[in-house]
Amino acid sequence: MKVLKFGGTSVGTAQRIRNLAEIIPSNEPIIVVLSAMSGTTNALIAIADEAKKGNSERATDLAKELEAKYYVTSNELFFTNLYKKRGEEFINDMFSKVFQDIRRGFNGNEYNDTIASGELLSTGLFHLYLSEQKKNNAYLPALNYMKTNSDQEPDYEFIAENIERILNDYIGTKIFVTQGFICRNAQGEVDNLGRGGSDYSAAVIGNVVDAEEVQIWTDIDGIHNNDPRFVSGTAPLRELSFDEAAELAYFGAKILHPSTINPCSRKGIPVILKNTLQPSDSGTIISHHYNPSGVKAIAAKDGITAIKIRSSRMLMAHGFLKKIFQIFDEYSTSVDMITTSEVAVSLTIDNTKNLDKILEELNVFSTVEVDKEQTIICIVGDFVADRNGYAGKIFNTLKNIPIRMISYGGSNHNVSILVSSNHKIDTLRALHEVVNEHKLVKA
Numbered sequence: 001m002k003v004l005k006f007g008g009t010s011v012g013t014a015q016r017i018r019n020l021a022e023i024i025p026s027n028e029p030i031i032v033v034l035s036a037m038s039g040t041t042n043a044l045i046a047i048a049d050e051a052k053k054g055n056s057e058r059a060t061d062l063a064k065e066l067e068a069k070y071y072v073t074s075n076e077l078f079f080t081n082l083y084k085k086r087g088e089e090f091i092n093d094m095f096s097k098v099f100q101d102i103r104r105g106f107n108g109n110e111y112n113d114t115i116a117s118g119e120l121l122s123t124g125l126f127h128l129y130l131s132e133q134k135k136n137n138a139y140l141p142a143l144n145y146m147k148t149n150s151d152q153e154p155d156y157e158f159i160a161e162n163i164e165r166i167l168n169d170y171i172g173t174k175i176f177v178t179q180g181f182i183c184r185n186a187q188g189e190v191d192n193l194g195r196g197g198s199d200y201s202a203a204v205i206g207n208v209v210d211a212e213e214v215q216i217w218t219d220i221d222g223i224h225n226n227d228p229r230f231v232s233g234t235a236p237l238r239e240l241s242f243d244e245a246a247e248l249a250y251f252g253a254k255i256l257h258p259s260t261i262n263p264c265s266r267k268g269i270p271v272i273l274k275n276t277l278q279p280s281d282s283g284t285i286i287s288h289h290y291n292p293s294g295v296k297a298i299a300a301k302d303g304i305t306a307i308k309i310r311s312s313r314m315l316m317a318h319g320f321l322k323k324i325f326q327i328f329d330e331y332s333t334s335v336d337m338i339t340t341s342e343v344a345v346s347l348t349i350d351n352t353k354n355l356d357k358i359l360e361e362l363n364v365f366s367t368v369e370v371d372k373e374q375t376i377i378c379i380v381g382d383f384v385a386d387r388n389g390y391a392g393k394i395f396n397t398l399k400n401i402p403i404r405m406i407s408y409g410g411s412n413h414n415v416s417i418l419v420s421s422n423h424k425i426d427t428l429r430a431l432h433e434v435v436n437e438h439k440l441v442k443a
């Protein structure tokens with residue numbers, strides 16, 4: 001079994017949806033995981049935001065606009081009048097529910113129900129299209145198997161049991177079509193895995209079905225060595241280890257949802273990134289194989305808050321760090337970077353939901369300074385202790401950039417630096433020299 005996930009742009013137009021039917025193999029068992037058509041989730045969030053604020057007229061107008069786009073897509077997608085009609089009826093059903101929720105008011109779980117419509121629409125249309133093409137396929141409803149537990153983590157046991165049960169109902173069927181992103185939570189309500197979460201859905205599905213591989217199809221030819229949205233001249237990396245890819249995904253490479261690697265690396269399932277616009281391109285393969293070679297790639301994660309905790313009296317005292325981390329643990333806030341000196345500890349968090357309470361507790365025994373709008377720049381490469389020169393090269397390129405924190409030596413393949421977010425683009429561009437230099441040396 002292989003799992004193939006297609007992102008928003010890959011299902012972004014009727015023509016692209018047709019192309020998918022050409023890309024997917026029909027002679028081996030596959031699970032096709034789809035995101036919503038590009039722009040749809042943002043549009044649904046805008047609709048849900050308006051409805052939640054009580055602006056039902058505005059919400060209805062926005063929903064009508066979105067619905068109209070779907071009728072155009074459906075009309076372009078199908079060839080026969082029979083399927084054009086089925087497509088229309090399906091879209092009408094989906095939007096009737098959205099309009100009904102808006103009319104009745106958002107008092108319960110309507111927000112998440114509305115947002116889930118994007119993936120239900122794309123998969124419903126694709127399932128119909130494959131059927132029109134006489135490709136034997138089955139619809140695998142994510143809301144019947146994808147579930148999170150009370151820690152908002154996938155409930156692997158439940159997912160495995162239920163997916164297997166559904167797959168067993170379709171012995172002989174090769175193509176299964178399912179939704180990324182959406183799930184049920186511990187209370188059984190419709191929920192989702194967070195923005196960009198379809199990659200994560202594919203990885204979790206890959207884990208529970210022991211997939212041969214998980215393919216993530218997107219609009220670029222693999223993971224690039226720097227963020228192509230901000231740096232020109234970036235290039236795709238042909239192979240990465242699970243650890244390297246996890247580091248890049250966690251620290252901002254938007255191409256992969258941060259949690260995608262773990263479910264696959266735990267079972268040694270290769271993750272392959274492919275370009276829907278150039279299917280023959282080999283893309284990036286992520287596996288256990290590690291190829292140590294200089295500075296490989298750079299990524300940036302925004303929305304970071306740095307906290308400096310000073311306590312001349314207590315820092316060196318036994319148990320001080322434990323006391324600090326206990327506070328972050330108590331408020332379920334994970335720490336990304338940490339540096340220490342004799343009188344202070346600096347650390348970073350990306351979730352500020354409980355920041356006020358954390359600060360209140362820290363203030364009892366220390367002086368605390370908080371810097372918001374920080375960015376972690378993650379440099380992935382071969383930084384084993386007996387290689388020298390990399391730190392020098394990296395920091396030489398950053399001589400004009402004020403650096404707030406540095407983390408080196410935490411692992412063999414990562415150096416992280418913290419800069420104010422308004423220096424992010426300059427930092428990414430400056431560091432690209434190091435990646436480029438490495439490429440030149442190799443050539």
Ligand code: ADP
Pocket residue numbers: 006007008009010035196217218219220222223224225226227228229252253254255256299
């Ligand atoms: P999808 O909708 O298919 O999930 P995303 O927009 O989530 O696609 O991810 C693909 C985009 O990620 C690319 O178009 C690119 O702009 C961006 N991106 C950011 N960092 C990287 C990187 N290091 N390598 C490749 N793409 C990246």
Ligand code: ASP
Pocket residue numbers: 007008035036041042118180181194195196197198199
């Ligand atoms: N459609 C969802 C989003 O826009 C999930 C995804 O694209 O992976 O965030």
Ligand code: MG
Pocket residue numbers: 007196199254255256257
């Ligand atoms: Mg994505």
